[in-house]
Amino acid sequence: MLKELAKEMRKKISELGADVPQKEIEAKLDLLVNQYRVPEEEARRTVFNQYVRDLKLQRAPAGGGDSPLTKIKDITSDGKWISLKAKVVQLWENEKASIAQAGLLGDDTGTIKFVVWTKSDLPPVEEGKSYIFKNLVTDSWQGRFSVKMNKTTTIVPAEDVEVASNDTEMTGAVVDVQSGSGLVKRCPECNRILVKGACVDHGKQEGEYDLRIKAVIDDGRTAQDIILNQEMTYKVTGIDIKVAKKMAMDAVDPAVVYDEIKRILLGKYFTVKGPVLGSRYLLVKDMQPARAQLDLNTAVKKVEGI
Numbered sequence: 001m002l003k004e005l006a007k008e009m010r011k012k013i014s015e016l017g018a019d020v021p022q023k024e025i026e027a028k029l030d031l032l033v034n035q036y037r038v039p040e041e042e043a044r045r046t047v048f049n050q051y052v053r054d055l056k057l058q059r060a061p062a063g064g065g066d067s068p069l070t071k072i073k074d075i076t077s078d079g080k081w082i083s084l085k086a087k088v089v090q091l092w093e094n095e096k097a098s099i100a101q102a103g104l105l106g107d108d109t110g111t112i113k114f115v116v117w118t119k120s121d122l123p124p125v126e127e128g129k130s131y132i133f134k135n136l137v138t139d140s141w142q143g144r145f146s147v148k149m150n151k152t153t154t155i156v157p158a159e160d161v162e163v164a165s166n167d168t169e170m171t172g173a174v175v176d177v178q179s180g181s182g183l184v185k186r187c188p189e190c191n192r193i194l195v196k197g198a199c200v201d202h203g204k205q206e207g208e209y210d211l212r213i214k215a216v217i218d219d220g221r222t223a224q225d226i227i228l229n230q231e232m233t234y235k236v237t238g239i240d241i242k243v244a245k246k247m248a249m250d251a252v253d254p255a256v257v258y259d260e261i262k263r264i265l266l267g268k269y270f271t272v273k274g275p276v277l278g279s280r281y282l283l284v285k286d287m288q289p290a291r292a293q294l295d296l297n298t299a300v301k302k303v304e305g306i
């Protein structure tokens with residue numbers, strides 16, 4: 001009988017994302033029931049609650065149904081079970097084996113960071129696609145909220161969700177083009193950038209070529225990290241995958257693409273526009289050459305007292 005109880009509890013705990021040996025649960029139940037003469041139901045509750053506390057498990061939503069559909073702007077406390085209808089605005093590179101995917105979700109009220117634990121065994125989501133995410137747990141760190149997906153979470157494809165525009169515009173000089181820009185290879189399984197031909201999760205991979213730029217633009221007051229995807233890289237530099245591959249092959253060195261991008265961008269003025277994601281990167285949606293006269297304009301306005 002206790003064995004049956006222990007088996008059931010092990011399953012329940014595993015649904016919350018933790019693995020506990022059945023023998024250990026059985027021993028705890030046995031101690032309470034057979035030595036301390038605690039009624040079975042009470043023993044079951046006590047042991048389960050102890051695991052929830054000790055393992056910091058998130059209890060399944062009350063009532064067993066799906067947690068309430070919430071808007072991103074209404075996420076104001078952590079440890080809550082919610083559901084979201086949202087678009088995957090961006091997937092981030094992540095090197096942690098415990099995290100399957102991380103990035104940003106957006107709806108018509110805002111954006112929020114999301115994390116999918118590897119052990120939750122969820123199907124991967126795609127950038128630009130919309131889903132109904134049922135049963136997520138809210139979390140916060142240093143005042144910023146995020147949502148975590150776990151074994152209780154389900155992900156169902158949904159019609160396109162409109163994401164609130166939070167574009168930032170800024171004009172300044174490109175003061176740095178970071179290494180890792182140019183021709184890169186991504187893991188076909190998880191989209192991470194391969195380092196020396198290997199993915200942290202999936203090992204050695206042939207990989208798929210991609211082009212991207214990570215740079216810093218400075219308007220004299222702030223330095224802003226910016227990211228350009230393959231399409232934007234082409235629009236701004238004229239280099240597409242085909243050209244980049246040829247450049248790399250001719251030089252027998254993929255770093256020539258990085259060097260060329262630096263030559264084109266460094267020290268030049270641009271107006272960039274796009275959402276600032278994850279509070280750090282401005283994802284460039286539009287980038288136009290600008291004249292370096294901003295400071296002069298500001299100075300004139302100051303003199304004129306405008």
Ligand SMILES: [Zn+2]
Pocket residue numbers: 187188189190191192199200201202203
């Ligand atoms: Zn991978």
